[in-house]
Amino acid sequence: xxxxxxxxxxxxIPTHWYNIMADMPxxxxxxxxxxxxxxxxxxxxxxxxxxxxxxxxxxxDQWVEIPDEVRNLYSIWRPTPMFRAxxxxxxxxxxxxxxxxxxxxxxxxxxxxxxxxxQAYYNAKEGVKKISTETGAGQWGSSLSFACNLFGIECxxxxxxxxxxxxxxxxxxxxxxxxxxHASPSQLTQAGRSILEKDPNSPGSLGIAISExxxxxxxxxxxxYALGSVLNHVLMHQTIIGxxxxxxxxxxxxxxxxxVAPFGGGSNFAGISFPFLQDNLLHGKKVRAIAVEPTSxxxxxxxxxxxxxxxxxxxxxxxxxxxxxxxxxxxxxxAGGLRYHGAGAIxxxxxxxxxxxxxxxxxxxxxxxxxxxSRTEGIIPAPEANHxxxxxxxxxxxxxxxxxxKTILFNLCGHGNFxxxxxxQFLAGNLVDFEVSQADIxxxxxxxxxxxx
Amino acid sequence: xxxxxxxxxxxxIPTHWYNIMADMPxxxxxxxxxxxxxxxxxxxxxxxxxxxxxxxxxxxDQWVEIPDEVRNLYSIWRPTPMFRAxxxxxxxxxxxxxxxxxxxxxxxxxxxxxxxxxQAYYNAKEGVKKISTETGAGQWGSSLSFACNLFGIECxxxxxxxxxxxxxxxxxxxxxxxxxxHASPSQLTQAGRSILEKDPNSPGSLGIAISExxxxxxxxxxxxYALGSVLNHVLMHQTIIGxxxxxxxxxxxxxxxxxVAPFGGGSNFAGISFPFLQDNLLHGKKVRAIAVEPTSxxxxxxxxxxxxxxxxxxxxxxxxxxxxxxxxxxxxxxAGGLRYHGAGAIxxxxxxxxxxxxxxxxxxxxxxxxxxxSRTEGIIPAPEANHxxxxxxxxxxxxxxxxxxKTILFNLCGHGNFxxxxxxQFLAGNLVDFEVSQADIxxxxxxxxxxxx
Numbered sequence: 001x002x003x004x005x006x007x008x009x010x011x012x013i014p015t016h017w018y019n020i021m022a023d024m025p026x027x028x029x030x031x032x033x034x035x036x037x038x039x040x041x042x043x044x045x046x047x048x049x050x051x052x053x054x055x056x057x058x059x060x061d062q063w064v065e066i067p068d069e070v071r072n073l074y075s076i077w078r079p080t081p082m083f084r085a086x087x088x089x090x091x092x093x094x095x096x097x098x099x100x101x102x103x104x105x106x107x108x109x110x111x112x113x114x115x116x117x118x119q120a121y122y123n124a125k126e127g128v129k130k131i132s133t134e135t136g137a138g139q140w141g142s143s144l145s146f147a148c149n150l151f152g153i154e155c156x157x158x159x160x161x162x163x164x165x166x167x168x169x170x171x172x173x174x175x176x177x178x179x180x181x182h183a184s185p186s187q188l189t190q191a192g193r194s195i196l197e198k199d200p201n202s203p204g205s206l207g208i209a210i211s212e213x214x215x216x217x218x219x220x221x222x223x224x225y226a227l228g229s230v231l232n233h234v235l236m237h238q239t240i241i242g243x244x245x246x247x248x249x250x251x252x253x254x255x256x257x258x259x260v261a262p263f264g265g266g267s268n269f270a271g272i273s274f275p276f277l278q279d280n281l282l283h284g285k286k287v288r289a290i291a292v293e294p295t296s297x298x299x300x301x302x303x304x305x306x307x308x309x310x311x312x313x314x315x316x317x318x319x320x321x322x323x324x325x326x327x328x329x330x331x332x333x334x335a336g337g338l339r340y341h342g343a344g345a346i347x348x349x350x351x352x353x354x355x356x357x358x359x360x361x362x363x364x365x366x367x368x369x370x371x372x373x374s375r376t377e378g379i380i381p382a383p384e385a386n387h388x389x390x391x392x393x394x395x396x397x398x399x400x401x402x403x404x405x406k407t408i409l410f411n412l413c414g415h416g417n418f419x420x421x422x423x424x425q426f427l428a429g430n431l432v433d434f435e436v437s438q439a440d441i442x443x444x445x446x447x448x449x450x451x452x453x
Numbered sequence: 454x455x456x457x458x459x460x461x462x463x464x465x466i467p468t469h470w471y472n473i474m475a476d477m478p479x480x481x482x483x484x485x486x487x488x489x490x491x492x493x494x495x496x497x498x499x500x501x502x503x504x505x506x507x508x509x510x511x512x513x514d515q516w517v518e519i520p521d522e523v524r525n526l527y528s529i530w531r532p533t534p535m536f537r538a539x540x541x542x543x544x545x546x547x548x549x550x551x552x553x554x555x556x557x558x559x560x561x562x563x564x565x566x567x568x569x570x571x572q573a574y575y576n577a578k579e580g581v582k583k584i585s586t587e588t589g590a591g592q593w594g595s596s597l598s599f600a601c602n603l604f605g606i607e608c609x610x611x612x613x614x615x616x617x618x619x620x621x622x623x624x625x626x627x628x629x630x631x632x633x634x635h636a637s638p639s640q641l642t643q644a645g646r647s648i649l650e651k652d653p654n655s656p657g658s659l660g661i662a663i664s665e666x667x668x669x670x671x672x673x674x675x676x677x678y679a680l681g682s683v684l685n686h687v688l689m690h691q692t693i694i695g696x697x698x699x700x701x702x703x704x705x706x707x708x709x710x711x712x713v714a715p716f717g718g719g720s721n722f723a724g725i726s727f728p729f730l731q732d733n734l735l736h737g738k739k740v741r742a743i744a745v746e747p748t749s750x751x752x753x754x755x756x757x758x759x760x761x762x763x764x765x766x767x768x769x770x771x772x773x774x775x776x777x778x779x780x781x782x783x784x785x786x787x788a789g790g791l792r793y794h795g796a797g798a799i800x801x802x803x804x805x806x807x808x809x810x811x812x813x814x815x816x817x818x819x820x821x822x823x824x825x826x827s828r829t830e831g832i833i834p835a836p837e838a839n840h841x842x843x844x845x846x847x848x849x850x851x852x853x854x855x856x857x858x859k860t861i862l863f864n865l866c867g868h869g870n871f872x873x874x875x876x877x878q879f880l881a882g883n884l885v886d887f888e889v890s891q892a893d894i895x896x897x898x899x900x901x902x903x904x905x906x
Contacts, residue, residue: 001524003464068454072457075458076832077831105558107833149828150831168877169870169873173833175877176827177833371629374629375631378530379560380560420626424628
């Protein structure tokens with residue numbers, strides 16, 4: 001019997017997160033104050049985040065110890081399994097080896113609890129009573145609800161209205177873990193009201209929901225804010241994925257040539273790739289790390305590198321990023337987690353320095369890959385995860401055409417149990433691909449008044 | 454750090470299923486022909502099942518080897534983890550130790566693929582092109598769709614109409630794995646048409662859907678039928694759960710005093726308990742095995758032991774069982790997998806011989822237990838699984854009152870990702886408990902014309 005899964009025991013859960021900031025040849029430029037556009041220090045973030053997370057955000061320590069209590073709660077679902085995709089390899093007839101790390105085994109169904117748990121932990125330790133956040137498709141909101149509940153912290157989630165209405169079960173999941181969920185834009189915040197004044201039927205967006213959640217944290221003494229991607233500390237927490245994956249591949253006697261992951265704000269991609277990129281930066285390895293974004297939201301492949309806001313209203317600090325402009329509204333593809341205008345500062349710097357790669361794929365090709373995957377490997381993936389599968393298949397085919405065998409690793413970041421309405425649309429032939437015109441991108445970027453780099 | 458999960462490697466997946474028939478002091482009475490009411494031999498089942506499964510159905514071999522191909526496919530999600538429920542124990546303040554085996558990690562989300570995979574395998578090996586089946590809440594239909602797809606067998610599922618309409622995503626899941634799904638009763642079968650003539654708005658029932666699926670198999674040369682519970686071979690396949698659990702508890706240096714599992718037709722309960730019951734039967738152990746049924750469908754606790762049909766129309770062989778009568782319609786509780794009128798022959802014989810126990814719990818207590826579980830252990834359980842949790846909590850409290858510490862093991866048979874509508878109802882305070890009157894039970898049983906025992 002071939003070994004399909006490579007597993008680790010609880011005692012093999014890594015003890016430290018990896019902080020790529022330590023090893024980057026060029027560090028990201030500093031965040032700027034949203035009003036003064038001057039560099040800000042850590043203290044400016046204090047209204048939003050607990051001090052320990054702010055320290056992590058600016059840390060250049062190579063390794064940050066994972067607290068015992070966090071490791072203990074990680075063990076609810078970690079270590080996650082790594083699979084050799086024998087059946088998928090057979091189906092596409094490749095000579096390459098394909099591995100995937102499966103993060104869908106967490107109670108919330110994705111990799112997001114990897115950072116939700118430590119974020120809730122550090123908040124609880126500093127006496128925070130409530131955390132506000134936003135969620136698009138619901139994966140981050142579910143994960144933070146799950147984590148806050150474990151620490152007895154109140155959780156308030158602003159959920160993009162179109163998802164709130166279209167994905168009612170994600171909302172119930174959050175309620176089951178005790179969280180309060182509002183459709184965004186809401187009447188509860190100044191940011192929400194200002195959007196609704198202009199457009200009472202606004203379907204909402206991640207950028208708007210961030211504005212609402214940040215406002216709640218900024219205006220309430222005992223409330224902090226939490227973000228599920230983009231920021232340095234979030235990306236660092238996710239390196240638990242790649243650190244486990246390294247151990248697992250070592251057990252399999254293998255090492256990747258190519259690492260592939262879907263790209264929304266960067267946490268998925270950073271999580272699986274950074275620990276291997278360290279080998280590139282320090283030990284002369286040459287792993288190719290490829291971030292896969294949807295063609296309809298092409299910040300890495302067609303965006304501009306400059307300062308931009310993380311939200312729509314302009315409340316967050318300005319970060320150096322590849323962006324389509326914070327007012328860019330992506331087409332309504334079925335991969336809500338990837339519909340975000342910008343990329344994290346670290347990822348953006350790595351891309352600018354040519355240390356990682358980016359590509360984009362249309363949603364129909366992604367769903368084709370997802371259905372093929374479900375019919376070969378068994379698991380029905382989240383639409384976001386399908387982007388990684390589609391690129392892994394592309395890379396395997398390229399290798400076959402070149403007559404070589406590659407070792408390809410991708411991050412299967414979540415299951416699709418809450419996304420079956422989109423599979424229904426795909427199977428019925430009702431999905432379309434969206435093209436983004438160069439004029440639309442240029443217009444959105446031209447509207448920016450934020451500093452260029 | 455306390456060890457939360459006890460895991461096994463793929464090489465530790467058991468090599469044989471355990472067949473309790475070998476060790477039962479009294480074997481179940483033989484099945485009878487539905488028309489003649491005379492005992493039938495294995496050959497009478499040939500239109501419905503492949504020969505290898507019929508052999509397993511009547512086998513008294515203690516151990517049946519698991520084919521390599523089945524073990525290989527089991528490894529998609531097996532071995533499943535066992536957890537020590539530290540957080541639940543703390544929340545209820547018990548001195549007892551509570552363990553649970555988690556079967557929700559399968560791609561279909563429950564324990565059902567444990568038998569779907571071997572059933573599809575033996576059918577494929579004997580050249581069967583299509584399998585028909587029924588499904589209630591959708592767990593069995595999903596699992597068989599998943600398994601058939603892996604062997605290139607067509608799968609046709611009759612889904613109880615009320616679930617077909619109320620749980621659309623389960624249907625899409627089956628479609629994603631390539632299965633055809635019909636709302637039952639349908640116009641596609643004589644059985645379905647006869648029900649619809651009497652009641653065009655029939656919401657359907659598991660018994661009706663079985664009639665339809667059996668008819669399709671009986672009247673098509675290249676089509677066989679598959680059942681997700683009740684039958685001996687199905688229960689045997691599920692012993693993979695308990696066999697793994699034994700190894701895991703051994704690693705933890707423990708052994709259960711009490712085993713608890715939800716009860717629908719018996720496969721869940723048999724799966725976790727039979728390998729331990731062998732120790733009772735042969736090695737003088739005294740594990741208490743408790744089957745937990747919903748108060749609104751109390752076949753084990755309030756039914757009669759006699760021959761009855763497995764379906765509504767009366768097409769299946771007559772089996773010796775605890776039954777509420779095959780026309781009994783349970784109240785509409787949110788645990789579709791437990792709404793079945795009868796119990797498997799082996800389970801019924803074990804209960805009659807006092808070798809296992811049964812109890813019933815109302816749905817509100819079950820949902821309370823499920824929400825407590827999700828807020829302590831993290832996983833949101835299926836409503837069926839909540840029955841096991843509720844009884845485990847009851848047993849822990851009884852032990853505390855007696856001033857003793859017990860080791861309690863329950864089977865967490867599936868996650869609740871497709872059942873969040875019922876959690877929504879519970880959290881909103883909209884659920885009610887249903888009482889079944891003694892008169893209704895007696896009336897349903899009095900209608901039976903099947904042989905008494």
